[in-house]
Amino acid sequence: MKIENGKAQGVKIAYIGGGSRGWAWGLMSDLASCDDMNGEVYLYDIDNEASKANEIIGNKFNDAEGATSKWNYKAVETIKEALTGANFVVISILPGTFDEMESDVHTPEKYGIYQSVGDTSGPGGIVRAMRTIPMFEEIAKNIEKYSPDAWVINYTNPMTLCVKALYKTFPKIKAFGCCHEVFGTQGLLCWMVEEFLGEKATKKDIKVNPVSVNHFTWLTSASYHGIDLFPYYEKYCEKYSDGLPMTDNNWMNNHFASQHKVKFDLFRKYGYIAAAGDRHLAEFCPGKWYLESPERVHEMKFGLTPVSWRKQDLKNRLERSRKLLSGEEEVKINNTGEEGVTQMRALLGLCDLVTNVNIPNEGQIPNLPLGAVVETNAVFRSDSVRPVMAGPIPNAIYPLVSRICTEQEAVSDAIANRDLEAIFNAFASDPLVTCSLADARKLFDEMVENTKKYLTDYNI
């Protein structure tokens, strides 16, 4: 890789999980329209066929309308080939299949435990972590061996635990986790700015100070062109206390959408802006608050995301893959809004960037444990990601936030030790586990059983 005339030539990206149907194409599009970088993308996936398909699709982007840079896509059969010499490693994998995810999300329903996402914390998140962390330990060992100087961007959930596993395995790794939930809240604030101030703001105009842990991120300040948005948001939450009206794209037709009623309720309770989708936020509050029953969820106007939907969606994406491959559908360049490519550019020294990331706490949040993975802003500059001092978690939300943060510290240790009892202890005290201790045990055993194909080095 060389920087010449302000352009980075010959960048090598290793993409772990490179057989993805969907997210990969967005990255390809973003890379194609980035005019100051070019190079190669090595696609590695345990589904080698999928990587090969994406090699073909990726290379088509070079000729798409609006393409301003060339990237050579190459499917490889070993992680070693992918990593060797890489400048960046992108990790975006599905740990296990949707069958395991189905158990993660839905088995707890037998005990009256409803999860809207089930991939971060709660019963689903913890069991998902049990199969994911060993994979991340493996990846980190390979990075240490083959590309110790590369910057590693993780997109996989459970975000916090994945990033923690990378650092635990290879402490000198240069890794961070990237999540778009805060951007979504910036989007919501844009609507509010339009409604109250009559101006068309973009997400970048909304300056925020996120503090917390991934998917349960809170903003302690937000402004637009120097205007403090908190007084406006207070009015907004009052006005739409029963949820933001939505026409076409509403939460009843879309398992990912919500009417932000949980978010507004949390602001009215605590005075800080919860900055993730309602589906995520609900999972970190006591189980009876927003997820007590499907009726309660309906009342709060957000959706439970059933895995059956994900399975159907995958079929659609496989079909789209087929079409892109055959040329039946043409590849198109759209800006996805994901910050990944901009982050790479900043790390190469091509621009400065202040954005939110998930990295170990070195004091940016003084009242969360050092070393715990937290989400705050950071300054991206050439070869460095330096966290911005975000300040302490406000006392009002401290019990909720420290609860999830310390649970993840305990889960991280317990899984690193493959200690089933310790994992169960964390599981049984998660906010969503509202059943009795005896039932918690039965549930845990059943969920572990359902995913045991991926738990080969546990003593089960």
Next chain:
Amino acid sequence: MKIENGKAQGVKIAYIGGGSRGWAWGLMSDLASCDDMNGEVYLYDIDNEASKANEIIGNKFNDAEGATSKWNYKAVETIKEALTGANFVVISILPGTFDEMESDVHTPEKYGIYQSVGDTSGPGGIVRAMRTIPMFEEIAKNIEKYSPDAWVINYTNPMTLCVKALYKTFPKIKAFGCCHEVFGTQGLLCWMVEEFLGEKATKKDIKVNPVSVNHFTWLTSASYHGIDLFPYYEKYCEKYSDGLPMTDNNWMNNHFASQHKVKFDLFRKYGYIAAAGDRHLAEFCPGKWYLESPERVHEMKFGLTPVSWRKQDLKNRLERSRKLLSGEEEVKINNTGEEGVTQMRALLGLCDLVTNVNIPNEGQIPNLPLGAVVETNAVFRSDSVRPVMAGPIPNAIYPLVSRICTEQEAVSDAIANRDLEAIFNAFASDPLVTCSLADARKLFDEMVENTKKYLTDYNI
């Protein structure tokens, strides 16, 4: 006050809550048998009759068999008289009456929430704190005015929040909280030493390192004459996993007793010794673990302490007061095992003492927030209480412990601000509040209503 020939002459103790029937007599007994201190005890109580009775009873101790020092007891009508010139201030009050406590403990049962004590955290503890903290703010202001250099020993619950309120109101106060729960666990370890090692140990022989917050204290080490007790305790917990057999004094006849089954279960889960009574420990775990129902409590072999019992007990103590006053019963000197008097002696420079106390965290537990009131060992020496570095809360129990610690930080702020919504937010996310958000609201409102006589400066 003067130290002469190794004796402290003319010590002045201000006793807030000095009309107590019961605990006061123990203190009187301990003082009477302390041969290197003498002086005066000023009794202040909102029930002035009760103080006057204790003045008479207290002075009787000077002539009791075994008395080795003289103390002049004096009931006073103002806190100013009590505090002015005091070397020590003892605070042991009942905030409100048992009627309010009855509501604290039993109202939640309507919503399936059972509390074994109800005075520390949980619904009962939080509402109790609502009426107690304003009293402590008042006391702290008076101490600042009348006896800013006195050492202040608090015995009142909720311990953590009371001590926090003292420091919040008068940051330079020299205060600490004293609780005997750890001593009880040292007693249990003595039984174990006798059973396994065949030696008669005393509590002082059991060296422990407590870390945590009051009533949910954990020991990260325990030894007897240099012998690590953890391996023995592991066997002990296994042997008595169904509870320590008890003959006369068991939990079914005694609302304060237990068979330590919760304690043993927690050790088997986490590998650290929970060092408080089972009734307390249960209240900090998720509500469905040990307090799901009276049946579950029965199965775990500890008692719920009904306030009706406390009311009856008070009658007995009033009767005893009458007898002591009339001379029908003679005052007797018994060592209570409370450390209060020894702590005073150490603070006067008469001895060294290492014991556990509740004081603000200045780093003795590095992974709990600075300023939060925590319980660890401290070195008592002349005019100083210096915490011993206790080390971090182990990750396995970190979620449980940080949860209660941060909840108390939030409650402390919320009550200081008389902010009902903020108090409710903490209430509604307490581990024991297992009902829906709507029910939590109803419960909170009812409990507040029941104690509102004591909430005059809240906006109710």
Next chain:
Amino acid sequence: MKIENGKAQGVKIAYIGGGSRGWAWGLMSDLASCDDMNGEVYLYDIDNEASKANEIIGNKFNDAEGATSKWNYKAVETIKEALTGANFVVISILPGTFDEMESDVHTPEKYGIYQSVGDTSGPGGIVRAMRTIPMFEEIAKNIEKYSPDAWVINYTNPMTLCVKALYKTFPKIKAFGCCHEVFGTQGLLCWMVEEFLGEKATKKDIKVNPVSVNHFTWLTSASYHGIDLFPYYEKYCEKYSDGLPMTDNNWMNNHFASQHKVKFDLFRKYGYIAAAGDRHLAEFCPGKWYLESPERVHEMKFGLTPVSWRKQDLKNRLERSRKLLSGEEEVKINNTGEEGVTQMRALLGLCDLVTNVNIPNEGQIPNLPLGAVVETNAVFRSDSVRPVMAGPIPNAIYPLVSRICTEQEAVSDAIANRDLEAIFNAFASDPLVTCSLADARKLFDEMVENTKKYLTDYNI
């Protein structure tokens, strides 16, 4: 003040020291060419005539060629008028006159102590602080009273102690110190980039991570377009170990210039880039290293700045003021490179900015004391300055840096208490005070005597 269409209308700037001849004109020029802000500048100075002159000069800038915004300049007689309603407060004052400064810088020469600047630390800096800090306490009290929400930008030396005094007096002040020395080093690195890489870089292209205290700042990283500059700087220091050749503008004709020989020597010693002028750097090293004698200074190719020169320079500037006032010379708009105006724009939400500032340590340098004023990067965004985690001071330079940092903490306390003995203790252990304790005492007394007109509230 209002933000409309991305422009800040009606910004009010209070300029303390607004009678300045020189620096004020640069600020006027920068403001005039800033097209997204306009408003008023209130000039306050103890020399009211000077403010009035600057009012006239300032208003001329509105009509200068290239002016893109209008600013209404107004000389006021009270600090209250200046501050009331201000959005920004700029402080740039000369504490005392050049007569006092002459004593600060030159009196120590009697004892073989040479100072190249004498305004930051060392004998000159400490005595200057004695008269400056009381002024800053006064200013801070006025800001608390009249403009508590204003952002305060300090340019006055001793920078660290001035900023500390502001925070000590009014802890909620929103203040920071701005110094251009790091920018100078970025300039030097631009020359190096041109020499070694053949590219024309600007200061903004040089990304650095400064850690330390003002005027003794060190860079732990530096890059240009993603290229690590440390290996190049190593070669550069070797190549120019005897100093960077200079033709016209060299250190022998210019008391502010140097050939960077001290800077290069420090890099060769420690492996980190010292990022201030050699004249400053020399003053923080042991006195015998670079300032042992005028001969040693000559050998190291930097200049001692005699106050006689400053006095002559002032005459020139007074003459220039006269000409600008009379119209004999026309005002001209030149970009000064000072970041002040950009910082204001960022604080108003008009842009994002990452730059170095002097603010209290909240953990951005984990191994310097919390609360000490340190210099690191910070993110400027609307109404917020958040430090970037700079990381610890490397162990190799830790003795030198912590020495000055802790000396300033001690001086800050000693002056706040007006405690002459305590000030002397810090003075006598400063690295530059190489004489005996008895001589140090004589020197201190003489220097204090020379400035006593400004020490009215000390007990002298």
Next chain:
Amino acid sequence: MKIENGKAQGVKIAYIGGGSRGWAWGLMSDLASCDDMNGEVYLYDIDNEASKANEIIGNKFNDAEGATSKWNYKAVETIKEALTGANFVVISILPGTFDEMESDVHTPEKYGIYQSVGDTSGPGGIVRAMRTIPMFEEIAKNIEKYSPDAWVINYTNPMTLCVKALYKTFPKIKAFGCCHEVFGTQGLLCWMVEEFLGEKATKKDIKVNPVSVNHFTWLTSASYHGIDLFPYYEKYCEKYSDGLPMTDNNWMNNHFASQHKVKFDLFRKYGYIAAAGDRHLAEFCPGKWYLESPERVHEMKFGLTPVSWRKQDLKNRLERSRKLLSGEEEVKINNTGEEGVTQMRALLGLCDLVTNVNIPNEGQIPNLPLGAVVETNAVFRSDSVRPVMAGPIPNAIYPLVSRICTEQEAVSDAIANRDLEAIFNAFASDPLVTCSLADARKLFDEMVENTKKYLTDYNI
């Protein structure tokens, strides 16, 4: 080893440097009179003859008058034999010979640098550390291999750097450094108590709170039977500002004595009690303060300890060894006042002890770096040494203390890396190095040359 009936049977002590003439005999005496421990002492020394002599002398103590316990002394030829199975490791070695020490102490005099001890910091301390630290690294590696669970007590200087080297090499080591200087100051305070209060106090009656680094320790509080000693000490320092009169045992006849004039001067300057011998204290202050010249030392009434004296003293001790061996002189039991044996008893669980030790900072001094070896009180209990929170270094003495602390951090790194340039940088900025940079270089080179026999793994 077994604890039975409150006695420790079969304790194994490994004594590294066990051939000592002098200090060893004190330890033997202390062990012989300790009635609740017995066992074996393995003597290891590079001078095997010396160990063998001490084996014979040691065993004689079993029959001395007043002996209450039996210890089996055994000289061994390998460190492995000494360490294997040890409960305690005592390290007390002379790194190199008095010839090297002669250079350490006296070579700097050529450049006007006088050292009163020369074994802790300053030129002598740093060069001594260069040959000592590699030895300690070797010892630590052996402890890790042969006795990882043993408690390690170091007596060797430079104390701080030796303890640091042990932890750096084997982070899980259970080591601490023991120094008697604070006890000496407690003795001085006893004299004061007798003079002012007319009471015979013992050192144990004087309760102190030491904060700082070894040999430059400061007391932030001192009391006797609850009486604050600071007001008395203030008078004492005033009364004896010209030094404490001494009759027979004064500083002019005794190279170790002083009249405490430095100590008193430091109190009058800073208001805290410097708690080490004047000879040590002087070495941490700027070089011109107390060690400017032999005349200045004379004026301050303490002694420079010439190595010629140490050489003569060694001859006396060798002669005494011969006599003890031959029986010409009988071994005698005297309590040395060293705390080593009491510390061992406390670690075995036989008693509690609060005393000062040198261990890595885990927050006991919040404003010194974590991990730096500091001296504070600690609680010794069975198998644990837990530091007592000592509080921050007061700002007034912070520059002096942090200077030495951070210098030692830098020296520790530089020697661990065998990096001569880095060592020289620390050397050249030490407070005692008052010469020019060029002379400092010459001095360093000469001193290194003189000790190079012991610097085999440096690149010299």
